[in-house]
Amino acid sequence: MASYVFGIDVGGTTVKMGLFQNDGTVVDKWEIPTRTENGGEKVLPDIADAILGKMAEKHIDRKDVAGVGVGVPGPVDGQGIVHRAVNLGWGVFNMEETLSGLLDGMVVKGGNDANVAALGEMWKGGGQGYSNLVAVTLGTGVGGGIIIDGKILTGATGAGGEIGHIHIQDGETDQCGCGNYGCLEEYASATGVVRLAGRTLAASDMDSVLRAGEVSAKTVFDAVKAGDALAISVAEQFGEYLGKGLAAIAGVVNPEIFVIGGGVSKAGEVLFQYIQPAYQKYVFHGSKDAKFALATLGNDAGIFGAAKLVLE
Amino acid sequence: MASYVFGIDVGGTTVKMGLFQNDGTVVDKWEIPTRTENGGEKVLPDIADAILGKMAEKHIDRKDVAGVGVGVPGPVDGQGIVHRAVNLGWGVFNMEETLSGLLDGMVVKGGNDANVAALGEMWKGGGQGYSNLVAVTLGTGVGGGIIIDGKILTGATGAGGEIGHIHIQDGETDQCGCGNYGCLEEYASATGVVRLAGRTLAASDMDSVLRAGEVSAKTVFDAVKAGDALAISVAEQFGEYLGKGLAAIAGVVNPEIFVIGGGVSKAGEVLFQYIQPAYQKYVFHGSKDAKFALATLGNDAGIFGAAKLVLE
Numbered sequence: 252m253a254s255y256v257f258g259i260d261v262g263g264t265t266v267k268m269g270l271f272q273n274d275g276t277v278v279d280k281w282e283i284p285t286r287t288e289n290g291g292e293k294v295l296p297d298i299a300d301a302i303l304g305k306m307a308e309k310h311i312d313r314k315d316v317a318g319v320g321v322g323v324p325g326p327v328d329g330q331g332i333v334h335r336a337v338n339l340g341w342g343v344f345n346m347e348e349t350l351s352g353l354l355d356g357m358v359v360k361g362g363n364d365a366n367v368a369a370l371g372e373m374w375k376g377g378g379q380g381y382s383n384l385v386a387v388t389l390g391t392g393v394g395g396g397i398i399i400d401g402k403i404l405t406g407a408t409g410a411g412g413e414i415g416h417i418h419i420q421d422g423e424t425d426q427c428g429c430g431n432y433g434c435l436e437e438y439a440s441a442t443g444v445v446r447l448a449g450r451t452l453a454a455s456d457m458d459s460v461l462r463a464g465e466v467s468a469k470t471v472f473d474a475v476k477a478g479d480a481l482a483i484s485v486a487e488q489f490g491e492y493l494g495k496g497l498a499a500i501a502g503v504v505n506p507e508i509f510v511i512g513g514g515v516s517k518a519g520e521v522l523f524q525y526i527q528p529a530y531q532k533y534v535f536h537g538s539k540d541a542k543f544a545l546a547t548l549g550n551d552a553g554i555f556g557a558a559k560l561v562l563e
Numbered sequence: 564m565a566s567y568v569f570g571i572d573v574g575g576t577t578v579k580m581g582l583f584q585n586d587g588t589v590v591d592k593w594e595i596p597t598r599t600e601n602g603g604e605k606v607l608p609d610i611a612d613a614i615l616g617k618m619a620e621k622h623i624d625r626k627d628v629a630g631v632g633v634g635v636p637g638p639v640d641g642q643g644i645v646h647r648a649v650n651l652g653w654g655v656f657n658m659e660e661t662l663s664g665l666l667d668g669m670v671v672k673g674g675n676d677a678n679v680a681a682l683g684e685m686w687k688g689g690g691q692g693y694s695n696l697v698a699v700t701l702g703t704g705v706g707g708g709i710i711i712d713g714k715i716l717t718g719a720t721g722a723g724g725e726i727g728h729i730h731i732q733d734g735e736t737d738q739c740g741c742g743n744y745g746c747l748e749e750y751a752s753a754t755g756v757v758r759l760a761g762r763t764l765a766a767s768d769m770d771s772v773l774r775a776g777e778v779s780a781k782t783v784f785d786a787v788k789a790g791d792a793l794a795i796s797v798a799e800q801f802g803e804y805l806g807k808g809l810a811a812i813a814g815v816v817n818p819e820i821f822v823i824g825g826g827v828s829k830a831g832e833v834l835f836q837y838i839q840p841a842y843q844k845y846v847f848h849g850s851k852d853a854k855f856a857l858a859t860l861g862n863d864a865g866i867f868g869a870a871k872l873v874l875e
Contacts, residue, residue: 326849329712383719397815399716400641406817407695410849417814418807418845421733429847495730502729503709503815505718533730535741537638537722 253317256561257302260322260364260553263338266298269554270305273317273562275375291340299353318358320557322367326409331361334409360560364553366403366412369396371556376548377510385506389515393436397504401563419496438492441468441514448485457481472518486525494529501538512546565629568873569614572634572676572865575650578610581866582617585629585874587687603652611665630670632869634679638721643673646721672872676865678715678724681708683868688860689822697818701827705748709816713875731808750804753780753826760797769793784830798837806841813850824858
């Protein structure tokens with residue numbers, strides 16, 4: 252009876268590694284550097300070495316390991332084929348087969364990192380107890396991961412849950428990084444909040460603590476908590492866009508819960524009081540009771556979710 | 564080896580019934596009236612009688628029937644519980660258990676009718692060969708059904724795929740039947756097309772064949788095919804709204820294909836030339852290559868999909 256599982260989260264600079272018991276108990280957690288030179292050819296061998304080394308160190312036998320889950324910063328299809336991971340230098344190849352080959356045939360399961368993190372939040376984080384959830388990551392961009400009946404929604408080309416680029420506003424003149432105009436990411440990411448703040452400051456003479464020093468998502472929500480009227484107006488705009496976007500997502504997948512993570516979510520539950528009014532205004536009645544929760548695993552969501560990939 | 568399956572599509576006035584071989588070959592197809600009096604208490608007994616009668620007529624043994632699939636005009640959860648079907652007078656009860664009890668324990672599977680029709684189009688219709696698809700029904704309203712990895716996306720409360728009420732336009736002053744403003748259904752349904760035509764006629768002095776007689780989705784698209792400039796403008800508006808809506812849906816589930824059915828789809832492939840420009844303008848690049856096809860099963864999609872419910 253295999254009682255251990257490895258969860259690996261491959262990032263552009265470090266690879267986060269976790270050794271878990273099958274019930275999700277963390278046995279060990281560590282990082283190795285990501286060597287991206289030569290098309291990232293060292294990344295998987297380095298991971299394999301680290302796994303085998305850890306098994307030797309902990310006296311864990313091969314037959315006691317259920318497998319290795321891997322979150323990749325790029326699309327991974329249902330056959331384990333990565334379709335380019337630009338930050339790693341990877342092209343198109345079967346990651347599961349390759350890593351399994353380096354591990355003497357051990358079971359390897361791969362997934363996109365945002366989707367895998369969503370699975371982690373379902374298993375041991377803010378979405379625990381639910382099997383239909385939408386994880387929303389409000390970081391530099393807006394990422395997402397969708398879980399349906401306990402399984403990741405991968406999509407036809409691995410772009411399932413790429414919710415940051417849903418068109419949410421007509422008439423936008425600033426271009427999104429994706430090339431379109433009016434994407435959710437332009438308003439609900441950390442950079443989106445800063446942009447909304449800049450516009451609001453420029454359009455108003457109102458006094459605000461945001462006029463002193465550099466504006467970030469953190470300074471905006473700190474000012475909201477301090478009662479700053481201009482910052483509150485920025486939060487209302489943020490909430491209007493994000494609530495509208497989440498209502499559209501609910502109209503498609505009707506989730507039990509939204510789990511909100513990423514840097515912006517550090518503001519805490521105050522976010523929900525700005526998201527909920529717009530969500531309730533725009534959503535179809537069948538999804539009115541969807542719950543909202545904060546992500547709780549932070550940077551560890553990826554290793555938990557990767558481990559769960561093997562166990563599901 | 565069970566080689567037959569029943570597919571049942573329960574509507575407000577008639578129940579469509581199909582007897583299939585397991586490979587989808589139609590053995591027989593007929594209808595019975597829906598008796599909705601007394602909370603629709605006769606509906607399931609009538610269906611059970613019709614099934615048992617057909618088995619006797621065709622000399623089909625109980626052990627040769629894989630089961631009975633049922634599409635219901637209301638939400639049905641993963642346990643087979645119907646959560647009200649207003650058109651039938653039904654409240655909340657376990658439809659699968661009840662019908663199975665009337666059929667001496669035969670396997671019964673239920674699903675929402677729009678979702679079941681989507682499954683039918685995947686199995687034997689416009690979505691054949693695909694396992695990740697979004698079926699869009701442009702009728703009096705806009706309905707939808709989403710299939711992920713060959714299975715219906717039901718959602719937390721059975722509202723998965725209720726895409727007609729995604730908010731698509733700010734500032735709309737006409738209220739949607741759902742109570743909100745600016746839903747996809749207000750622009751892309753048959754009644755939505757008529758509304759857009761009415762607005763366009765009122766706002767313009769342009770000559771048009773639509774100024775004579777009653778306007779319907781059919782007269783609009785017939786006029787489009789005849790080169791009527793005002794009708795073309797209506798089709799462009801329709802396509803802009805629907806393309807924008809489908810792009811948002813693609814940003815969530817990243818389907819292989821959209822299968823477009825319902826009355827409006829009788830206009831044929833001309834629809835795609837109005838939907839595609841907006842879809843391409845708004846969609847995230849990972850979903851740019853999603854295919855578009857017309858539904859082919861018409862009113863039989865429900866019985867095919869219901870049969871497939873049992874076989875999946």
